[in-house]
Amino acid sequence: MRVAVIGATGNVGTAVLDVLGRTSDITSVLGISRRMPDTEAEPYSGCEWRSIDIAAASSQDTAHRDLTEALTGADAVIHLAWLIQPNSDRGLLRRVNVDGTARVAAAVAAAGVPHLVVASSVGAYSPDDSMDKRDEAWPTEGIRSSHYSVDKAAQERVLDDFCADHPEITVTRLRPALIFGAPAASEIQRYFLGTWMPVQLLRAGRLPFLPLPAGLRGVQAVHSTDVARAYVASVLRRRSGAFNICADDVLHPKDLAELLDHGRHIPVPNGAVRAALSMGHSSSLVAADEGWLDMGLNVPLMDNGRARRELGWDPEYSAMDSARELLKGMADGEGAASLPLRPRDPEQPQLRTTDDTSTGHEASDAGGEHSEVDMDLLGLYLSDHLTGATAGAERIERMAADFVDTPVFAALSELAAEIRGEHPYVRHLIGELGLRRRPVAEALSWVGERVGRLKSNGSLLKRSPMTLVFEAELMRSAVIGKLGMWQTLEGNAEALGLDAEQFRGLAQKAEHQREVLDTVHSYARSRAFRRDRAVYDQASGVSPVRGD
Known part of the structure; x- marks a missing residue:
């Protein structure tokens, strides 16, 4: 049957x-x-x-x-x-x-x-x-x-x-x-x-x-x-x-x-x-x-x-x-392996060292043994990226919720889950390397993202057709910045005693995320500024925009 x-x-x-x-x-x-x-x-x-x-x-x-x-x-x-x-x-x-x-x-x-x-x-x-x-x-x-x-x-x-x-x-x-x-x-x-x-x-x-x-x-x-x-x-x-x-x-x-x-x-x-x-x-x-x-x-x-x-x-x-x-x-915080049933907290990430271990002490010691790595400067760099990642994770989740009635919803929702899962990885990386976080900056970034939601985009009582275009551009810029971070970490992985392959894989994932946002942006820009097309028209018959 x-x-x-x-x-x-x-x-x-x-x-x-x-x-x-x-x-x-x-x-x-x-x-x-x-x-x-x-x-x-x-x-x-x-x-x-x-x-x-x-x-x-x-x-x-x-x-x-x-x-x-x-x-x-x-x-x-x-x-x-x-x-x-x-x-x-x-x-x-x-x-x-x-x-x-x-x-x-x-x-x-x-x-x-x-x-x-x-x-x-x-x-x-x-x-x-x-x-x-x-x-x-x-x-x-x-x-x-x-x-x-x-x-x-x-x-x-x-x-x-x-x-x-x-x-x-x-x-x-x-x-x-x-x-x-x-x-x-x-x-x-x-x-x-x-x-x-x-x-x-x-x-x-x-x-x-x-x-x-x-x-x-x-x-x-x-x-x-x-x-x-x-x-x-x-x-x-x-x-x-x-x-x-x-x-x-x-x-x-x-x-x-x-x-x-x-x-x-x-x-x-x-x-x-x-x-x-x-x-x-x-x-x-x-x-x-x-x-x-x-x-x-x-x-x-x-x-x-x-x-x-x-x-x-x-x-x-x-x-x-x-x-x-x-x-x-x-x-x-239990859940299952689907987006509706996703657990409250992503799984704790594992940081791979060059010895294929995941102990934070070895990673931190390895970094400290190499004087060519300015750990204070690296800490500032990663903390800035973590601050941006906090706002980015909030933004992409809001985008998925706001555009549930469009063909791009599935792609945005899947992308949001992926980006949210990477956020604790950066936080974990900073902790395992013994670097200092800036929680106040992260909190301000979280608040700033929410205050930014109050912008009108030319329409106070309903969504502007321009909103999806603008949001896709902001997220695409954030993903490109994140790609740079993974590339930087890949280039310095050996000096830090870390496995470069993990960062190479994350960089490839960021490239894919950019491609998804390119597709979302293409859908939005082809409609947002046209009087004969609607961005939020559920009866448009447009095929779903997928992330794969």
Whole structure:
């Protein structure tokens, strides 16, 4: 059986690939995602891959053509692609989440695929303030103040229409509760809390009490592995209709507080919590908006009996165990080898000496033994580059976020992850050589980059067409400067007792980064100053700009 998974690099997609890879009835898997994972890492290595943008920056015709071609020959399609952020761009979210589902369904029909499995959600359900558990017959009109819930309800209507038009195709809808698991820990922090939130402090101590909304009846959750097993069971059993997917236990306020080892909680008026969340989101301190609270307080508790009976599915993890694993994963900054699931902190770099060791003492001693190297001057030089690298890493990550609705997003996002991973390498190099850093300059550079975001580029209320051109030029200059640093280090590596090959490889990587930015700049400059073309026109049908 051949299965295609759309949105295969996220939390659920990664877990689904893992379960599919361990299922004997599955003979081949096609992963489809806008951004490619590390295809040499598990569970991504066992799949074929296609980069397809279903709706963010593609025309309907382009998406239909690419999806139909990719899905032809599949026995089942699992559609998981869904945008959580940016909250502020409702047009983008609606286009990807609702229109994207319609495009996938149309391509499934055109490709002759007999089975479509779609990720719906508990968020699709209409409000309920009781403690009764509801089955799949509960209305799916959503929670009106939650954009996520509104779009999930709209997705259900898309599927209703598709089922009416294509009765020959089996359509399965899974409605999971909150999905927890360690690999998604850093992603959940970014999407709902914010990168600045010091969740690693969970390792050191506990809150004396847990403030919770007074109206919280309980939280249902499911482990990512369990929900993946439900998707695979849906493919194998080919049952139509909706299925609630959740663990058997409900996390009540006392249970949530017990996750912090004490069980003490304080009820806070719902209005006060909502106002605080609204203020935190509007000031960019918290990633989630108040709609997420509204949904959490109002969705019904689900009954998972139909999934047990018809899919042969049973949860292996309790909601409490899943939540504990998530909290530990957030404290440790866990993730996986895809951009959505990237860990909070890049892996600690290893500095290679001429003896092929990675001990800092040998590198520092080697440098000190060669009087021809002015270590003070070298320290100043590398510290200046580290200062620039701090601003550069921030800039490229912001570029990727700002241009999510353009064909260059995937290339910028992959480039941002690569550049962010190099930043600690420079910091590590300075420390291993025993050189002095300038943290004040780094902090000022970080602040300066953010202040620079306030420039108008001739447009105060929306993005200027010139912005992408200008940003690409600034980043290209920064990468060229970094290339010079790697070349300088390569030329002095022997005197420092370091392996020159590592710097040669980094210089080649910088050349590739410049080429990617050249391509981004070419796309932007061909459109920014033309009245007959749009830089931010998702219906342009322009092929995605790749970094490879």
